[in-house]
Amino acid sequence: MKKTTLLLFFLFLSCYFYGQKGFGFYGVNEKRQEVRFKFVNNLIVFPLTINGKELSFVLDTGVNKTILFSLLASDSLGINNVERAALRGLGNGRPVEALLSRNNTFRIKNMTSNDQTLYVILEDKFDLSSKMGVTIHGIIGYNLFRHVIVKIDYNKRKLVFYNPRYFEPEDCKKCETFPLTFHRNKPYIDAKVQLDDTDKDLIDVRLLVDSGGSDALWLFENSKETIKPPTKFFNDVLGEGLSGTIYGKRSRISRFVLGGYRIQKPTVSYLDTLSSFNARKYKARHGSLGGNILKRFKVWIDYPNKRMILKKAGSFKSGFNYNMSGITVVYNGKTLVKEAEQSEIKLYGGSNSQTSSMDQLNFVTSYRYVFRPVYKIANIVPGSPADEAGLKAGDIFMSINSQPAFKYDLEHIFGLFQERDNKRIWVKVKRGIEVLKFKFRLRKEI
Structure with missing residues (x-):
């Protein structure tokens, strides 16, 4: 009888763990996992293990596919069930060639998934590592978020992954909850903007929630009759997308309103038509909400319940800066x-010495070569x-x-x-x- 009970328990545990699509927690009592992250240029970089190899990925709510940039990393991954594919994103270039691999195992501490699909870019023109100054192997979004609830604590550089079965929102009077709508597995939030101080009315906009975008806001010119090109701007390189360099106009708007939160004079980038061609296919979208605003909050991203919870955690009045060098x-x-190596000699003075009781001489004794x-x-x-x-x-x-x-x-x-x-x-x-x-x-x- 005891053996039968134990067998049933392990069968239940196995079904709970392996039967899930997407990420699941080890065991039935696992409630949360915490992971530290690096914060580079308003982007979240955290460790993700793929087929037993730990890599560095950007946490990006703006993507619905998991993408690996480097074939050098995939050589030791043993990627499975490979076929050819093409990916297209922001930018005005052609689609990029990729390998589509299914049934890969992803793990974050005690969270794992055995059914993950992975796209491996054959020629990494994106080269995110060189642009960020830290090694980045890829980006992940929907495939991670769809079955867990994620808290992003930008100040503490910490991610908390919650099992939805046990998650209870914090008792937080200063928090505000926003519904998310989804299109092609990407989350959108409704907000308002005031483009100019002379405007009397706020404009309703639907924005992609994009933790993988380092800017504060993107807007698409003429995506609404009232979203006109800015009068004061300068042309700039806004970043790199899968399909090439993203160009546009960098400017400011008078006000950004998200529920009860009001942010004055945030920077905004207006993407040119070619760079944003694919993004504009979703006609209800007017732009993106990026990391330079999200980082001013504690953020709970809850795909299972189609909502996002925010609590103010930073200043709304400063920090909307941009590159002024070009x-x-x-x-x-x-x-x-070639670097000099210094040695030290400590000189001890007597009681009548006018110098300190211990002086120190530094001098070069040798050189070394370092990368x-x-x-x-x-x-x-x-x-x-x-x-x-x-x-x-x-x-x-x-x-x-x-x-x-x-x-x-x-x-x-x-x-x-x-x-x-x-x-x-x-x-x-x-x-x-x-x-x-x-x-x-x-x-x-x-």
């Missing part, structure tokens, strides 16, 4: 750098301060503001170019065999 910087591998990061210019916006100074795409940074470029990480460089209007920037670059020096000032256009 330079798109990317990581460009590593180089060997340090290299950064290059991927794009220059025409008419920008960097363009006017004479910098060009392909230039390799040697120093920035008198500091060797390798002493910065990419996030620090992003911040430097967003710091303040009229800030002076000195750079030394290598162009071919030439070493050139330039200086310019950051310029606030909007």
Whole structure:
């Protein structure tokens, strides 16, 4: 009888665990899992294990497919049931070739799924790792969110995955719940915008909830009669999509309203028609809500119950900055750098000494060679301060503001170019065999 009971229990456990589609929790009593993440350029990067190999993925509510960028990573994954496919996303280029693989095993701590579909891009023109300065193997969205509830704590850099069977919303008087609508497995939220101080009325908009977008807001010109091109803007490279570079106009709007939350003067990007062609196929969509707004909240994303819960956790008044240099910087591998190793001699003075009881001398005794990061210019916006100074795409940074470029990480460089209007920037670059020096000032256009 005891053996029969144990057998039934394990059969029930097996059915609960393996019978689910999407991610499930080990055991019937697992209620939640916590995972730390890196926050880079308003994007969430966290560890995801695929077929036994731990990789780094971007958590992206704006995608309905799981995509691996690098075939080098897939070589050791043993991906299953492979066939050819094509993917198309934002950008004005052609679809990208990919391999479609089914029945892969994904794991996040004690959450796992054995039925995951994975797209592997054959030629990684997207190259997200070089643009972010950290290794990123892919992006995941709907396939993770569809059977769990996810809390994003941007301040603590922590993800909490809840088993929907046991999830109870926090007793939170300052929280607000928003319904989500779905189209092609992507979540949309309804909000309001005031484009200009002279506008009397707020415009209703439907926005893709896009944790994989680093901007605050995107809007599609003329997606509504009242969404007109901005009067004050500058042309900019807004990012990279699966189908190529995304271009558009960078501007500000007067106000963004989401339920009871009111955000003044956020930045906004208006995508050009070619870059947003595929996104515009969903006629009810007017743009995207991105990481530069989401990071100001604690966010509960609840696909099973078609809702999102927000609690204010950051300032609405500051931080809507943008790159004022016109330079798109990317990581460009590593180089060997000769560094001095210093030794110390401690000198002890007597009681009558006028020096301190212990002085210290530092001197170079040897050198070592270490690998340090290299950064290059991927794009220059025409008419920008960097363009006017004479910098060009392909230039390799040697120093920035008198500091060797390798002493910065990419996030620090992003911040430097967003710091303040009229800030002076000195750079030394290598162009071919030439070493050139330039200086310019950051310029606030909007």
